[in-house]
Amino acid sequence: xxxxxxxxxxxxxxxxxxxxxxxxxxxxxxxxxxxxxxxxxxxxxxxxxxxxxxxxxxxxxxxxxxxxxxxxxxxxxxxxxxxxxxxxxxxxxxxxxxxxxxxxxxxxxxxxxxxxxxxxxxxxxxxxxxxxxxxxxxxxxxxxxxxxxxxxxxxxxxxxxxxxxxxxxxxxxxxxxxxxxxxxxxxxxxxxxxxxxxxxxxxxxxxxxxxxxxxxxxxxxxxxxxxxxxxxxxxxxxxxxxxxxxxxxxxxxxxxxxxxxxxxxxxxxxxxxxxxxxxxx
Numbered sequence: 001x002x003x004x005x006x007x008x009x010x011x012x013x014x015x016x017x018x019x020x021x022x023x024x025x026x027x028x029x030x031x032x033x034x035x036x037x038x039x040x041x042x043x044x045x046x047x048x049x050x051x052x053x054x055x056x057x058x059x060x061x062x063x064x065x066x067x068x069x070x071x072x073x074x075x076x077x078x079x080x081x082x083x084x085x086x087x088x089x090x091x092x093x094x095x096x097x098x099x100x101x102x103x104x105x106x107x108x109x110x111x112x113x114x115x116x117x118x119x120x121x122x123x124x125x126x127x128x129x130x131x132x133x134x135x136x137x138x139x140x141x142x143x144x145x146x147x148x149x150x151x152x153x154x155x156x157x158x159x160x161x162x163x164x165x166x167x168x169x170x171x172x173x174x175x176x177x178x179x180x181x182x183x184x185x186x187x188x189x190x191x192x193x194x195x196x197x198x199x200x201x202x203x204x205x206x207x208x209x210x211x212x213x214x215x216x217x218x219x220x221x222x223x224x225x226x227x228x229x230x231x232x233x234x235x236x237x238x239x240x241x242x243x244x245x246x247x248x249x250x251x252x253x254x255x256x257x258x259x260x261x262x263x264x265x266x267x268x269x270x271x272x273x274x275x276x277x278x279x280x281x
Contacts, residue, residue, distance in 0.1 A: 018052025018076065040088040050078040054116065077115045084108040133223055133238070137258055141265040142274075145224040152222040154272040162212045175201050179208045188212055247277060255281070 024046040032038040054074040084106060091101040134146035143151045168178035175197045185193050197208035219230040221239055228235040245251060247267060258265060264276040 018050050020048065020050045023047045036091060036093045038088075038090040038092070040090070042084075042086040042088065044082070044084040044086075046080075046082040046084075048080045050076065052076050072118045072120055075117045075119065077117065079111075079113045079115075081111045082108065135223065137265070139259050139262070141259055141262045143266055147224050149223075149225070150266075150274075152220075152272055153268040154218060154220050155270045156218040156272075157270075158216045158218065160214050160216045162214060164210050164212055165207045166210060168206050168208060175199065175203075175208060179210075184210070184212070188214065253279070 024044075026045075027043040028040060029042075030038060030040040052075070054076050056074075085108075086104060086106040088105075089101075089103045093101075135143060135151065138144050138148070145151055164184060166179045166181075166184060168175070169180055170178045172178045176195055179195070179197070181193055181195050185191075191212060191214055193210075193212070197210060199205060199209055217231060221228045221230055221235075228238045230236055230239060260281045263281070264278050267275050267277045269275055
């Protein structure tokens with residue numbers, strides 16, 4: 001059965017298209033040393049493969065109103081193998097019990113395998129294969145957008161100190177014992193609170209000053225004159241984790257998308273500065 005495996009979404013030829021291939025071979029060798037005796041060896045080999053899609057497990061949130069890009073698709077890969085080896089002996093001597101005697105010994109082995117794999121086919125319907133921003137490398141191997149201007153990427157962790165003045169609402173001997181630290185911990189979840197005051201114990205004020213040290217994250221990507229906040233829900237899928245490659249791992253690229261005569265490719269430091277990374281051809 002033939003089908004177009006590039007058809008995805010609402011439009012397709014079959015609910016579960018597949019391609020079936022069958023291959024069989026039969027070999028028979030006979031030897032008759034005399035008129036009354038005959039020996040034969042038979043080999044029957046059969047193989048069937050069935051490859052296709054299982055759209056009942058299509059891993060994309062399609063709705064009656066919109067077809068989303070494919071994330072993963074379930075592929076079926078089934079195989080059946082049969083091997084039958086037989087030995088035949090025939091005796092043509094007439095006796096009171098038989099006119100012809102035939103003895104057959106056969107050994108058959110059948111192996112069945114059913115396998116499914118979930119992955120994207122790699123065409124333009126895949127999320128990673130799409131390029132809505134028009135990103136590419138120019139002749140200097142700089143990452144640019146549709147407008148031809150270089151992109152800017154930042155991934156910063158900056159420390160920020162916020163000074164909080166907490167009222168003395170509890171009873172206690174020492175100043176820090178009079179503070180409701182649980183309220184501050186709820187305001188800054190995940191931030192360590194050590195519970196001390198900057199004022200001296202004899203300070204006449206009725207509050208406790210405490211410095212909260214937080215880490216402010218900034219992860220932005222600017223391209224085509226627009227700046228994306230990659231930490232926000234709206235822009236977090238602009239760049240996937242698979243598109244962020246670290247420099248401590250080796251990768252294989254095609255010269256179709258790079259200028260291999262340049263021998264360097266532009267990368268980004270976390271502070272947004274660029275660096276030329278050498279590569280080998």
